[in-house]
Amino acid sequence: MSDRLHLASIWDAAPVCVAAGERPCPRCAAVVDDPGAAAVFAALDATRRDLAGLPSRSPGEPGQPSMPDDLRDAVLAAADAIRRGPAAAEPVVHGVPAVEGISSVPDARGLLGAPRASVASGGSGALGALCAADVSGASGTSDASGTSGMADTLGVTGPSTASGASGPGVASGPAPGAPCRSGAARGGSDRGTSGTRGPGRRGQRPGGRSRGRGLLLAAVAAGVVLSGVAVIGVAGQPSPTVPLAVPDQPGTHALVGTPETVHGPLGDPARQAACLGVVGVPTTRALATREVAVDGVPGVLLVLPTGSVGRFRLLVVDPGCGAGGGRVLADRTVDR
Amino acid sequence: MSAPALDDVALVAAHREGDPQAFVELVRRHGDRLWAVAVGILRNAEDAREAVQEALLTAFRRLDGFRGDAALGTWLHRILVNVCIDRLRRDRTRRAEPWPDHDVPDRRPDPSHTATTRLDVVQALALLPVEQRVAIELVDVQGHPVADAARILDVPTGTVKSRCARGRLRLAELLGHLREEY
Structure with a gap:
């Protein structure tokens, strides 16, 4: 039988071309005296009909899906924020100008060097403690599983609801110093569409040598957290908030969660998308959100996917973040 | 304005x-x-x-x-x-879905089994290599001319045709229109 790929390559030719006196098209010529070729063409015709049966995507046709209004609003709000405040959307990371486009997403490295950042320069701090927490539950995609997973991430549900119940963060508390990208967040999803690479490039990873120290500090912070949580659990005292790290500890910051508010002000998907657009994060949906406080500053924690298995980006923004503007309080990528 | x-x-x-x-x-x-x-x-x-x-x-x-x-x-x-x-x-x-132990296929599948496991078009598209899938989506589903698809993908028109041809052939097999050959 004729080579199938060759037949497929000439399949585009018009199937009817046998007008008297005209030269046969390649397709017609291939079919002549070859039932196998005819079978291939018939199969390709059937495939084309199947593809044509898919919902029409041609603009203007009836039933054509239009771009959702909230998505359009989010895009325009984000663009407007970029126009009004380019400094907020295109941070300078350790003196290296952010690459234009998606690659300029602010990440933990930018925050590590920024005075306003709430994450300690040593790679530890409040989110350093989170690095040691179990984030496996945060892989859910629905709101319900996402918030549940976030509670696991924070490890505060049990002790804060107290009355003897042991929360996941305590009962199954991970070993201090669990894998954590403390030195820098990897730019897992910040690859530019034109092949350029942003600050996530290996060669520009700052603080590479301090990763071990960051892990150590994260371990210390996590140890402090677990100790404090354990004390609270033993005492059985209900507490509205649970410290995840002790502010006095060198290189740590206080992150306090209120587990009863699992959705927070960014529970609304449209506002959340607008906020993420404003702060330059190329995603419209967090896996989970909740209200937290970083160094006493109220914020909203967003657990974001990174595109890598078992790795999550923990982004804390101000509670007012939305189409009107927003501010990143902390940013850290953690491994499961 | x-x-x-x-x-x-x-x-x-x-x-x-x-x-x-x-x-x-x-x-x-x-x-x-x-x-x-x-x-x-x-x-x-x-x-x-x-x-x-x-x-x-x-x-x-x-x-x-x-x-x-x-x-x-x-x-x-x-x-x-x-x-x-x-x-x-x-x-x-x-x-990375685990392959069930009881469902490991032979190198040459049973034709009767193949005939009863036709995929729908969307499932079949998802099994194509990404380049072929995108080319077919643009040309055969979205209706872009090959030249437009080539400009969008920033590749020569011949590359789009080749990807489409390979993709259609594989789709024809996956959809049960064409018997697979090994």
Whole structure:
């Protein structure tokens, strides 16, 4: 039988071309005296009909899906924020100008060097403690599983609801110093569409040598957290908030969660998308959100996917973040 | 501003001059088509939302550097399709489903079994290599001419034809229209 790929390559030719006196098209010529070729063409015709049966995507046709209004609003709000405040959307990371486009997403490295950042320069701090927490539950995609997973991430549900119940963060508390990208967040999803690479490039990873120290500090912070949580659990005292790290500890910051508010002000998907657009994060949906406080500053924690298995980006923004503007309080990528 | 009266080139110029309504009009003008392409390629509304937002914000940031070598619509599609391709590749590497022990196929499957396990078109498309899948989506599903698809994908037209041919052949097998040959 004729080579199938060759037949497929000439399949585009018009199937009817046998007008008297005209030269046969390649397709017609291939079919002549070859039932196998005819079978291939018939199969390709059937495939084309199947593809044509898919919902029409041609603009203007009836039933054509239009771009959702909230998505359009989010895009325009984000663009407007970029126009009004380019400094907020295109941070300078350790003196290296952010690459234009998606690659300029602010990440933990930018925050590590920024005075306003709430994450300690040593790679530890409040989110350093989170690095040691179990984030496996945060892989859910629905709101319900996402918030549940976030509670696991924070490890505060049990002790804060107290009355003897042991929360996941305590009962199954991970070993201090669990894998954590403390030195820098990897730019897992910040690859530019034109092949350029942003600050996530290996060669520009700052603080590479301090990763071990960051892990150590994260371990210390996590140890402090677990100790404090354990004390609270033993005492059985209900507490509205649970410290995840002790502010006095060198290189740590206080992150306090209120587990009863699992959705927070960014529970609304449209506002959340607008906020993420404003702060330059190329995603419209967090896996989970909740209200937290970083160094006493109220914020909203967003657990974001990174595109890598078992790795999550923990982004804390101000509670007012939305189409009107927003501010990143902390940013850290953690491994499961 | 009488934005609807301006063509894309004029809108880009207005954007460069700081007219905030220019980008609004560009999104209004091209948003539906970009959305349709994203939904068509990704077959998932959430993924499409993220892809379109990422693509439009990338375009917004790069609009000042748009040289006009291609039509603006083609340029926007190129950005979006690249975002979609990145997502498909990422999802493909992320997907790691265990193969059940009791369902390990023979090298040469039973023809009767093959005949009863025809896939639907969307499932079959998802099994194609990303490049073939995107080419077929653009040409056979979206209805772009091969030349347009080539410009969007930034590859020669022959490459688009080749990807389509290979993809259609594989689809014909997956859909049960053509017996697989080994």
